[in-house]
Amino acid sequence: MIxxxxxxxxxxxxxxxxxxxxxxxxxxxxxxxxxxxxxxxxGRWGAELEANIARYDERHxxxxxxxxxxxxxxxxxxxxxxxxxxxxxxxxxxxAAAGARGVKVWKDLGLQVRDASGAPVMPDDPRVVSVLQTAxxxxxxxxxxxxxxxxxxxxxxRANERWDELQVHPEWWFGGPGMxxxxxxMDRLDHLLTLCPGTxxxxxxxxxxxxxxxxxGRMLDEHPHWNVDIAGRLGELGRTPLSFRSxxxxxxxxxxxxxxxFPPAAGDYARHRRFLETTDKDFAYxxxxxxxxxxxxxxxxxxxxxxxxxxxxxxxxxxxxxxD
Ligand SMILES: [Zn+2]
Numbered sequence: 001m002i003x004x005x006x007x008x009x010x011x012x013x014x015x016x017x018x019x020x021x022x023x024x025x026x027x028x029x030x031x032x033x034x035x036x037x038x039x040x041x042x043g044r045w046g047a048e049l050e051a052n053i054a055r056y057d058e059r060h061x062x063x064x065x066x067x068x069x070x071x072x073x074x075x076x077x078x079x080x081x082x083x084x085x086x087x088x089x090x091x092x093x094x095x096a097a098a099g100a101r102g103v104k105v106w107k108d109l110g111l112q113v114r115d116a117s118g119a120p121v122m123p124d125d126p127r128v129v130s131v132l133q134t135a136x137x138x139x140x141x142x143x144x145x146x147x148x149x150x151x152x153x154x155x156x157x158r159a160n161e162r163w164d165e166l167q168v169h170p171e172w173w174f175g176g177p178g179m180x181x182x183x184x185x186m187d188r189l190d191h192l193l194t195l196c197p198g199t200x201x202x203x204x205x206x207x208x209x210x211x212x213x214x215x216x217g218r219m220l221d222e223h224p225h226w227n228v229d230i231a232g233r234l235g236e237l238g239r240t241p242l243s244f245r246s247x248x249x250x251x252x253x254x255x256x257x258x259x260x261x262f263p264p265a266a267g268d269y270a271r272h273r274r275f276l277e278t279t280d281k282d283f284a285y286x287x288x289x290x291x292x293x294x295x296x297x298x299x300x301x302x303x304x305x306x307x308x309x310x311x312x313x314x315x316x317x318x319x320x321x322x323x324d
Contacts, residue, residue: 001269002037002316005143005204005231005258008064009042009052012262020263023055027063033269036063036313039258039320041104041143043068045095053099065320067102067143068095070131072113075121085127089134096138101320102202103135105144110185111174120180124191132192136199141319143229145204146189148172149236149293150211153182161294186215193223200319202256203228210236213243220251227319232260234275234285238298241275245301252307256316275300276311 008026013019019042020026030038040056043049043066056064074087092103109128113121121128123146135142147153151162153175160166166173174180180188186209193201203209207216207228219226230237237244248255257276261268267287274280279302286292303311316322 001033001035001257001312002039002320003035003259003264003269004039004202004256004316004320005229005260006038006040006264007042007260007262008038008040008056009044009048009066011042011044011048018055023060026264027060029264029266030063033266035264035269037316037322038064038264039102039143039316040064040066042066043095043100043104045069045071045091049095049098049100057099057101065101066099067104068092068098068100068140069104069106072109072121075113075115075127078116081127085130088127088131092131092134092140093138096140100140102141102143103132105132105142105146107145107148110146110180110188111148122180122188123185124188124195129192129195132196132199136196139321141200141202141321143202143204144189144192144208146208147182147185148174150182150209153179164290164295165293190219190222193219193226197225199225201226202319204231204258205260206230206233206237213240213247217247217250220254227254227256227315229256229258230272231258234272234298235291235293235296237301238275238285239296241279241299241301245303248301248303248307248311252310253315253318255311256319257312276303277305277308278302 008020010016010018043052045068049068052066057066070088074084110123115121132142151160152172154160155175156166156173203226207219209215210233259268259272278300280300282297285298
């Protein structure tokens with residue numbers, strides 16, 4: 001298997017230390033559960049990118065592929081559009097030369113990133129479009145996470161099905177005044193895809209819209225360069241396993257396995273396989289004692305075994321340009 005969506009770096013960790021202490025131990029576990037390669041989405045840029053690549057990709061060839069980020073803080077400089085795009089495009093070229101295997105674009109684009117005027121920067125901002133077109137020219141796939149679960153944009157009342165989770169993480173609620181709606185962000189994402197036909201995209205978390213697999217199917221239909229990973233969304237997919245199965249049957253070459261479970265653990269891979277490969281009913285979507293995303297259980301999708309090679313590795317191999 002290839003886990004096309006995971007985090008092994010430092011920028012998301014609470015103590016600024018590596019999310020994985022012992023890389024040898026991690027590789028032993030990956031061998032045990034049959035994971036050949038893990039995509040590490042935490043490369044950032046510059047020295048941090050080099051440190052990630054040295055620790056993972058170079059020391060363990062083929063086992064880890066590190067993606068870089070784009071330093072959106074450059075958008076808040078007073079430079080004109082042309083020089084901002086030049087700066088970000090050269091940064092991307094330097095990241096590619098350093099060994100980055102793709103670009104991760106996080107949800108802060110559209111929600112938090114602002115330019116010099118203080119305006120929020122949307123995924124289809126002309127400056128962003130230029131830089132992500134450059135990613136395509138550099139043969140870097142772009143794994144993009146836009147918006148967040150639909151419930152995070154809905155009124156924060158007890159009727160919100162992610163109420164419990166939002167009590168623990170109030171910073172994940174985006175339904176306040178002045179915030180873009182979920183639909184607005186997805187429209188901007190859709191427009192970005194239209195404007196970057198030469199760039200290969202992976203839509204994180206089931207194309208950023210696990211709650212509406214019909215909408216995911218429409219975007220896959222409209223954009224041949226759009227692919228989706230299933231990371232972090234067993235809780236959603238396991239509520240509509242038959243719709244998920246239909247989506248994979250309709251797009252067997254476009255759905256990628258990924259977990260977003262970090263640090264990676266054997267139980268998370270077993271749980272994903274149970275969802276994908278069995279028709280078991282009423283089981284936990286997470287290893288946490290309290291269901292983190294909502295108080296429900298899931299059912300397995302029971303995918304036909306012929307769909308699994310694509311989902312588990314072949315689709316990722318194509319998107320990630322793994323040739324051997
Ligand atoms: Zn992630």
